Structure formats: C-alpha cells, structure tokens
Amino acid sequence: MKRIIALVLVLVLTLAVVGCGGKDKDSSIKVGLLGCITGDYAQYGVAVFNGAKLYINKVNAEGGINGKKIELIEYDDKGDSTEAVNAFTRMVDNDGITALIGSVLSGASIAVVGEAYPIGMPVISASATAAAFTYNEETDTVYSNAFRVCFIDPFQGEKMAQFAAEKLDAKTAAVIYETGNDYAVGLKDAFVKECAEQGITVVADEGYSKGDKDFRSQLTNIAAKEPDVVFSPNYYEDDGMIVTQARQVGVTATFLGGDGWARVTEYASAADLEGSYYCSSYAASSTDAIKEFEAEYAEAYNGEAPSMFAALGYDAAVVLVDALKAAEAKKLKAGTDDYKAAVIDAMKNTSSVGVTSKYSFDEFNNPIKDAVIIKVENGNEVFAQMF
Amino acid sequence: MSVLSTVVSQFINGLQSGSVYALIALGYSMVYGIIMLLNFAHGDIIMVGAYLVWITMSILGLPPAVGIIAAIVGCALLGVFIEKIAYTPLRKSPRLSLLITAIGVSFFLQNVAQLIMGAGSKTMPTIVSGPNVRLGSVNLSFVAIVTIVVALVSMAVLTILVQKTKMGKAMRAVSEDMGAAQLMGISVNKTISFTFAIGSALAGIGAVLYSCAYPQASPTMGGMLGLKAFVAAVLGGIGSIPGAMIGGFAIGVLEAFVSAVGLSVWKEGVVFAILILVLLIKPTGIMGREIKEKV
Numbered sequence: 001m002k003r004i005i006a007l008v009l010v011l012v013l014t015l016a017v018v019g020c021g022g023k024d025k026d027s028s029i030k031v032g033l034l035g036c037i038t039g040d041y042a043q044y045g046v047a048v049f050n051g052a053k054l055y056i057n058k059v060n061a062e063g064g065i066n067g068k069k070i071e072l073i074e075y076d077d078k079g080d081s082t083e084a085v086n087a088f089t090r091m092v093d094n095d096g097i098t099a100l101i102g103s104v105l106s107g108a109s110i111a112v113v114g115e116a117y118p119i120g121m122p123v124i125s126a127s128a129t130a131a132a133f134t135y136n137e138e139t140d141t142v143y144s145n146a147f148r149v150c151f152i153d154p155f156q157g158e159k160m161a162q163f164a165a166e167k168l169d170a171k172t173a174a175v176i177y178e179t180g181n182d183y184a185v186g187l188k189d190a191f192v193k194e195c196a197e198q199g200i201t202v203v204a205d206e207g208y209s210k211g212d213k214d215f216r217s218q219l220t221n222i223a224a225k226e227p228d229v230v231f232s233p234n235y236y237e238d239d240g241m242i243v244t245q246a247r248q249v250g251v252t253a254t255f256l257g258g259d260g261w262a263r264v265t266e267y268a269s270a271a272d273l274e275g276s277y278y279c280s281s282y283a284a285s286s287t288d289a290i291k292e293f294e295a296e297y298a299e300a301y302n303g304e305a306p307s308m309f310a311a312l313g314y315d316a317a318v319v320l321v322d323a324l325k326a327a328e329a330k331k332l333k334a335g336t337d338d339y340k341a342a343v344i345d346a347m348k349n350t351s352s353v354g355v356t357s358k359y360s361f362d363e364f365n366n367p368i369k370d371a372v373i374i375k376v377e378n379g380n381e382v383f384a385q386m387f
Numbered sequence: 388m389s390v391l392s393t394v395v396s397q398f399i400n401g402l403q404s405g406s407v408y409a410l411i412a413l414g415y416s417m418v419y420g421i422i423m424l425l426n427f428a429h430g431d432i433i434m435v436g437a438y439l440v441w442i443t444m445s446i447l448g449l450p451p452a453v454g455i456i457a458a459i460v461g462c463a464l465l466g467v468f469i470e471k472i473a474y475t476p477l478r479k480s481p482r483l484s485l486l487i488t489a490i491g492v493s494f495f496l497q498n499v500a501q502l503i504m505g506a507g508s509k510t511m512p513t514i515v516s517g518p519n520v521r522l523g524s525v526n527l528s529f530v531a532i533v534t535i536v537v538a539l540v541s542m543a544v545l546t547i548l549v550q551k552t553k554m555g556k557a558m559r560a561v562s563e564d565m566g567a568a569q570l571m572g573i574s575v576n577k578t579i580s581f582t583f584a585i586g587s588a589l590a591g592i593g594a595v596l597y598s599c600a601y602p603q604a605s606p607t608m609g610g611m612l613g614l615k616a617f618v619a620a621v622l623g624g625i626g627s628i629p630g631a632m633i634g635g636f637a638i639g640v641l642e643a644f645v646s647a648v649g650l651s652v653w654k655e656g657v658v659f660a661i662l663i664l665v666l667l668i669k670p671t672g673i674m675g676r677e678i679k680e681k682v
Contacts, residue, residue: 179652206649206651207649207651207652208646208651208652209651209652209654211611212651212654213601213603213608214404214600214601214642216400216403216404216600216643217397217400217401217642217644217645217646217647217651218646218647218651220393220396220400220647221393221647223396223526224392224393224396237508237603240510240602240603241601241603244602245600245601247519248519248528248529248530248531248600249396249400249526249528250396250519250521250526250528266510267510267603268602269513
C-alpha cells in the first residue's frame with residue numbers, strides 16, 4: 001500500500017515538474033478572457049468570447065506576434081462582480097496574464113477595473129457601457145488602463161447632432177425626451193451640447209413624464225418653431241407615438257433617434273416615419289468588413305450568425321493585439337510592468353481597424369468610432385451608412 | 388407661427404383629448420345619476436373596446452367600420468353584462484359594497500386582458516386618416532376634427548335621447564325616484580340596463596377615438612383615463628349630462644395648456660388638484676343640483 005502511494009506521489013510530482021517545464025514563459029503572451037459564459041446573460045458572454053477567440057486564433061494561425069503565440073486564459077464570472085474579482089486575482093497571481101479582455105457586463109467590469117488600475121493591468125471590454133468603467137466620477141480619476149470598444153449612451157446624441165449638421169444640413173433642432181430616464185436625458189444632453197458646437201440652434205426643449213401617451217401639447221410648441229430636425233432619444237413605444245402625433249399637429253421635420261428606436265416601425269405608420277434616422281452600433285450584413293466577419297464566424301461556429309456582442313468581442317481583440325504588437329516591437333518581456341505600460345500606451349494611441357469601425361480613444365478612454373445610421377424607408381429599418 | 392395660432396392649436400389639442408374625457412365622463416355621470424354608483428370599471432370598458440378594434444382589424448383583417456361597430460356593440464353588451472352579474476344582486480346593499488365591487492370588476496377586466504393579450508402594448512391599425520387642414524397658420528389634424536365632431540354629435544344624440552324619448556323620460560324618472568317610477572309602471576331593471584348600455588356604448592366610441600389619437604392598446608390604459616374622466620364628471624357635477632361634457636372639455640384644455648407651458652410632468656397633479664378643489668369649494672360641481680334630503 002505504501003509503495004503504491006509513493007508511486008502515485010512520484011508520478012504526480014513528475015507530472016507537475018513536466019507541466020511547468022513544458023511551457024517556456026517567453027514563448028507565449030498570456031491574455032485573460034473574462035465574462036459571463038453561464039447564467040442569465042450567457043448569450044452576451046458567449047458571443048464576446050467567440051468573437052475574441054476568432055481573432056486571436058487567426059493571429060496565432062498566422063504565426064502569432066513576434067513568433068510568440070497568444071495564450072488565452074478563460075474564466076467565467078457568471079455576471080457576478082465578486083466572481084469576476086476572484087477570477088481576475090487568480091489570473092494575475094496564478095496564470096500571470098499580461099492583459100485582460102473583459103468583463104462583459106458593466107457591473108463586473110467596474111469591479112475588475114478597481115483591482116486592475118492599481119497594478120497597471122491593461123483591460124479592454126467589448127461591452128461595458130457604464131461610464132464608471134473608465135472614469136470614477138467621485139474621485140475624478142480616469143482609469144488610464146481601461147478601454148472599451150462599445151460606445152457609451154451619450155455618444156449617440158453627439159453622433160446624431162454631427163449627422164444632422166453634416167448630412168442633413170440642419171440649422172435648427174428640437175428635442176423631446178422623457179424626463180427622469182437616464183438614457184433619454186443622457187442622449188439629449190449630449191445632443192444639445194454638440195448642437196452648440198455644430199452651429200445648430202436648439203429652438204425647443206420639451207420633456208414628458210413616464211407613461212404619458214399624449215405629446216400633442218409639446219409637439220404643437222415644436223411645430224410652432226418649425227425646426228429642421230427633431231431629436232427623440234426615447235424608447236420605441238414612445239417614439240412611435242411621438243412621431244404619429246407630431247405629424248398630426250403639423251411637425252414636418254426629420255426625426256432622429258438613438259438605438260432605442262430599434263423596431264419603431266411596429267409602433268407608427270410607414271408614412272409618418274418615412275425618412276427618419278437613428279443610430280445604432282451594429283447592423284448585420286451592412287458593410288464589406290461585417291460580411292467578411294459573418295462568413296468567418298459562421299465557418300468557425302457551425303454556421304451561427306454573429307451578434308453585435310461577437311463583433312465587439314472581435315474588435316476588442318483587434319485593438320489589444322495591435323497594442324501587444326507595439327509592446328513586442330519594443331523588445332519588452334511579456335508580463336513585466338514595462339510591457340503592460342507599453343500596451344496601455346499603445347491602446348491609448350491606437351488607430352486599429354476592427355469590423356465595426358476604425359478606433360481611437362478620447363480623454364475618458366471611450367472609443368471615437370463610426371456609428372451605424374439606420375434610415376426608415378417604406379416602413380422598413382434599413383442600413384443607410386456608417387457615420 | 389404666431390403666439391396666437393399656437394394658443395389656438397393648443398386649445399384644439401385640449402378639445403381633442405377633452406372629447407374623449409367627456410364621452411367617458413358621460414358614462415360615469417349617467418350611471419351615478421341612476422343608481423348612485425361610481426362605476427370604476429368604466430375606464431376598463433374603454434380598454435376592452437380598444438382591444439376589440441385591434442382584434443377585428445389586425446387579427447381578422449376586417450375594415451375599420453366593422454372594428455368601430457364591434458367596439459361600440461361589444462362595449463354596450465359588456466356594460467349590461469357587468470351590471471347584471473355584479474351590480475344587480477347588490478342593488479339593495481350599502482353603496483360601499485357596490486363601489487368595492489366596481490373596483491373588483493376593474494381589476495378583473497385588467498387582469499383578464501393581461502392574461503389573454505399579454506402585458507405589452509399592441510399597436511393599433513390606422514382607423515381614420517386624412518390630410519391635415521390648414522386654417523391660416525393654424526394646423527388642424529384630421530383626427531382632431533373627427534374626434535371633436537364625433538363627440539359633439541354623440542352628445543347631441545344623447546341629449547335628444549334623454550330629453551325627447553320615452554326611454555329617456557323613464558331614465559329621468561328612475562333617477563329622480565326609483566320607487567315612485569316603479570309604481571308608475573316603469574320597468575326599473577330594463578331602464579337601468581339601458582342606461583348601462585348607452586353609457587358603455589359611449590365608452591366604445593371613446594375607445595375608438597382614443598385609439599385614433601394614441602394608437603396603442605394596453606391592459607392598464609383604462610386606469611388613468613377613467614380617473615381623469617371621473618374628475619371631469621365631478622368637476623361638471625356628477626349626475627349631470629351637460630356637466631360631464633363641460634367637465635371633460637375643461638380638463639382636456641387645462642391639461643393641454645399645463646403641458647404647453649412646460650409643466651407636463653405636473654399634468655396629472657393639476658388634474659387631481661382640481662378634484663380636491665372642487666370637493667372643497669363646490670362639491671356639487673359646475674352644473675350640479677343641490678340635493679335636498681328627502682323627508
């Protein structure tokens with residue numbers, strides 16, 4: 001019996017030694033991949049993982065970076081902040097990662113960034129939309145190590161103001177929004193601010209409260225000012241009702257909206273909606289880059305069609321890999337603090353081109369990227385252009 | 388657009404929503420006038436009417452005329468049915484029991500609708516459509532004109548019905564003194580059912596007009612609508628037919644102007660403040676009669 005135990009112990013120890021020795025630390029770059037691949041939001045996490053892995057595998061198949069393969073260390077945080085922090089600690093202490101792609105949900109991502117910032121770990125999230133992921137409002141600090149490839153809500157307001165000025169040649173605009181709804185107020189504030197920059201005069205600023213069905217009084221005020229465009233950054237049910245009533249009280253302006261407009265065609269008539277625009281972050285089969293991505297994704301994952309999250313996962317990997325290349329070019333050693341700093345620096349100054357857009361980052365490490373502009377034509381929501 | 392034309396436009400907006408409030412307020416007032424019941428299920432009858440329009444037009448694909456008839460007839464039948472099932476057995480009970488039963492019916496209708504139709508809102512098809520009319524610099528929407536005209540015609544017909552016909556005379560008699568009316572050979576049961584049918588048919592018309600202006604039907608849409616119409620009925624003087632009309636239009640116009648000056652968030656607050664003020668200052672409302680205690 002003793003002999004058997006001794007034999008087993010010897011075997012285990014030998015294996016452990018072989019396991020360590022088998023991997024040369026310099027031959028691979030370890031990147032963590034963190035997100036909820038089980039639980040309620042698993043479909044987001046799985047899509048991000050699939051997208052990121054698709055690109056990393058492609059890079060490895062083409063010989064890796066500088067002859068080194070990228071080794072992905074995957075952990076599931078189940079969408080839970082505590083799990084995310086635990087997984088991140090394990091990745092840093094046990095696996096020795098050099099950078100992290102993750103997490104998927106805003107809450108978990110914010111928790112992770114709290115741990116990653118003090119140790120200077122580069123973090124890029126595909127889908128954390130909360131502003132607090134890259135910027136702590138209380139202490140007024142930007143988390144210089146954290147980046148995201150999805151755009152935050154107010155960015156849509158900015159985009160639509162630029163679109164109105166450049167593409168629609170608008171000189172005057174009106175806004176109607178749900179007061180007390182963070183999403184609507186955020187978009188509206190950003191729109192109004194950008195209008196001032198673009199030389200658009202905001203002639204009417206009308207609010208309504210949650211659950212209102214009657215917008216005719218506010219819309220009559222808007223009609224009286226005869227604006228070129230009306231920005232309605234609300235959710236589709238309200239937007240549909242607003243557009244219908246606006247046409248009744250004589251508003252002829254072009255309507256603009258944010259991604260809350262998706263499916264608006266089910267809530268107002270084709271004639272009333274005709275010619276309205278809204279922005280979104282992803283439209284299937286819209287550009288050549290996306291079509292190519294869809295084909296690659298389908299091949300890798302049993303013919304499945306990628307979602308927005310998969311495309312953003314892919315883009316996060318693209319931005320990170322470009323930054324790793326920059327660090328490798330400086331002949332730094334993966335895992336060291338200098339290497340991480342170089343990766344962060346390279347991401348900050350990135351000009352990577354992903355499937356959804358070309359990327360650069362603003363002072364809060366939020367992406368400056370193209371939005372998808374959707375136009376309503378004959379009752380259909382169709383891709384108009386990238387802007 | 389000048390300030391004046393904006394004011395005129397806002398006034399028309401107010402008349403449009405006021406028309407719907409007035410039609411519903413009539414139902415409240417008539418039922419209260421005849422059996423002293425605040426029929427809180429009345430708002431939910433509108434919701435049923437809206438769904439009837441949706442089912443006939445969107446599911447069965449029938450023309451708008453059929454949808455309108457379905458809503459009016461359906462609501463009238465539903466009103467009579469509720470009266471027979473829920474209120475007739477309680478006619479001799481204290482009025483509080485009736486009131487609570489009405490609230491129960493209201494919840495019942497809302498939850499049945501939620502069960503059958505789902506909690507989300509359904510988009511109504513276009514019932515009437517036509518070009519907007521321009522009067523000088525004032526823009527009049529086709530739907531607004533139709534709504535106001537239909538409401539006024541309905542009210543005129545109702546007034547003739549109550550004042551000139553035999554059934555109307557019976558309604559007034561039962562409302563005045565149920566016992567005496569019965570002694571004079573008036574069928575009280577028939578008259579009360581008829582009142583419910585007419586009140587609910589008006590709610591059906593209200594449902595159609597409401598759906599034209601706000602093309603979404605949801606299980607809880609009748610709640611706030613019913614409460615506002617109730618305030619309109621109280622403001623006009625509950626039990627009084629012209630009072631309900633005046634009250635409805637007044638509430639609609641008031642709401643429009645409150646929203647127009649940028650206080651839309653306070654819209655409902657203002658409506659209910661009116662209710663409190665009326666009850667404090669003149670509980671009988673604008674057109675209400677002083678009720679003398681019978682000795």
